[in-house]
Amino acid sequence: MLAVTELGLRARLPGSLATTTTTSPVMAVGRALFSTSENRAAANRRTQAAIRKHTGNAVRQTGKQPAPSLERAKMDPSKAPTFVLPETFVIPPLSRFPKQFKPLMSYLWGIVRVKSLDFLLSRQYRFSSMPGWRQKPLLSLKKAPLIAQTKALHRQMNEAIASGDAEMLEKIVDSYLYVPLAVNIEQRPKGRTCTWELVRYNKEPRIVSHKIFPLQGTKDKLLWQVTVSIASRQRVVEHERGKVVPGSEKELDLVENVVIGTMISNETWATQNAWKIISTVQPMTPEKWEREQETVKLLAEAGAGSS
Numbered sequence: 001m002l003a004v005t006e007l008g009l010r011a012r013l014p015g016s017l018a019t020t021t022t023t024s025p026v027m028a029v030g031r032a033l034f035s036t037s038e039n040r041a042a043a044n045r046r047t048q049a050a051i052r053k054h055t056g057n058a059v060r061q062t063g064k065q066p067a068p069s070l071e072r073a074k075m076d077p078s079k080a081p082t083f084v085l086p087e088t089f090v091i092p093p094l095s096r097f098p099k100q101f102k103p104l105m106s107y108l109w110g111i112v113r114v115k116s117l118d119f120l121l122s123r124q125y126r127f128s129s130m131p132g133w134r135q136k137p138l139l140s141l142k143k144a145p146l147i148a149q150t151k152a153l154h155r156q157m158n159e160a161i162a163s164g165d166a167e168m169l170e171k172i173v174d175s176y177l178y179v180p181l182a183v184n185i186e187q188r189p190k191g192r193t194c195t196w197e198l199v200r201y202n203k204e205p206r207i208v209s210h211k212i213f214p215l216q217g218t219k220d221k222l223l224w225q226v227t228v229s230i231a232s233r234q235r236v237v238e239h240e241r242g243k244v245v246p247g248s249e250k251e252l253d254l255v256e257n258v259v260i261g262t263m264i265s266n267e268t269w270a271t272q273n274a275w276k277i278i279s280t281v282q283p284m285t286p287e288k289w290e291r292e293q294e295t296v297k298l299l300a301e302a303g304a305g306s307s
Contacts (some may be wrong), residue, residue: 008207010023013126027093027292038075050290051140065253083278084225084259084278084279084281085211085213085223086207086295086296086299087114087292087296088225088227088259088281088284088286089110089111089114089115089209089283089289090208090227090229090257090281090282090283091111091208091283091284092283092285093283094285096283096285096286097282097286098286103286107286110289110293113274118209119210121208121211121212121213122141122211122212123141125139125212125222125266126139126140126141129266129269137269138268138269138270139264139269140285141210143207146207146210146228147205147206147207149229149260150205150226150228150230150258150260150276151205151228151230153172153258153260153275153276153277154230154256154258154277155198156168156172157172157173157277158170158196158198158234159196160172161181161184161185161196162192162193162194162195162196162236163193163195164185164188166182166185166186169181169182169185170182171274172276172277173276173277173278174261174276174277174278174279177277177278177279189294191240191241192238192240193238193239194236194237194239194248195236195237195239196234196235196236197234197235197236198232198233198234198252199233199234199235200231200232200233201229201230201231201232202231202232202233202253203229204231205230205231206228206229206230207227207228207258208227208228208229208257209225209226209227209231209259210225210226210227211223211224211225211226211263212224212225213225215263219266220265220266220267221263221264221265221266221272222263222264222265222266223261223263224261224262224263224264224271225259225260225261225278226259226260227257227259227260227305228257228258228260229255229256229257229258229259230254230255230257231252231253231254231255232253232254232256232258233251233252233254234251234252234254235249235250235251236249236250236252237249237250247298256280256282257276257280257282257283258277258280259277259279259280259281260275260276260277260278261275261276261278262274262275262276270289
């Protein structure tokens with residue numbers, strides 16, 4: 001997601017241990033417009049009303065406060081858990097690797113273990129999807145279609161944010177990502193808009209994490225998440241009452257690790273709902289890896305306690 005200035009929206013998902021961060025270029029413009037508004041108090045009231053509006057919609061649809069519930073996911077695939085799967089390992093630059101030998105070896109082993117497990121699990125499910133020994137697997141893990149899907153969603157999301165199309169945005173991103181983005185759209189001063197353009201890809205987008213994971217408590221549903229690194233140059237321009245705001249044009253070179261997800265059936269091997277953007281993630285630095293292991297340990301203990 002493009003960003004004119006650094007804007008991190010941190011939202012703790014109800015019932016989750018992790019905190020997700022999303023940075024958007026167009027969202028940053030919205031924040032800038034908000035900060036220059038002549039009536040900040042009024043803007044704050046609009047923001048609070050927007051939060052109540054969008055979360056209220058979810059409450060009316062579910063009859064309770066929205067939460068990433070495994071039970072609802074079993075009943076309705078469109079309610080799949082809205083969190084990035086644990087150990088989504090995006091390898092950072094070598095300069096961020098530990099410098100001391102023992103921490104370095106432990107960190108490298110973590111990379112090998114996670115990547116090997118991800119590879120073996122995905123191939124196991126691909127093999128299981130074969131109707132017969134000589135028949136083509138029903139589950140395709142080809143990289144090109146997955147990358148193309150992520151690129152399309154990434155472009156549509158930024159265009160929807162820029163144009164203020166909340167209805168389209170809701171179809172593209174996960175519900176918990178949608179709320180802060182929709183609020184950002186709501187709080188823009190009247191007459192102010194922005195346009196977004198993908199100038200070019202600085203590098204060819206590539207898959208940096210590929211996970212297929214069983215949904216706990218079910219026998220026939222799997223969570224499928226793909227993380228694609230998108231390095232691009234993006235341009236955003238602000239408009240006021242149809243005219244370009246002088247000095248508002250910004251071009252940025254960004255690297256975004258975009259996580260998309262869906263749910264599949266391990267009986268038919270068909271997707272149960274449309275691919276959506278779940279979040280963006282930062283590289284798994286050694287410090288983040290240590291925190292991730294603490295989270296995984298807590299999840300394992302919670303799972304053992306409930307079994």
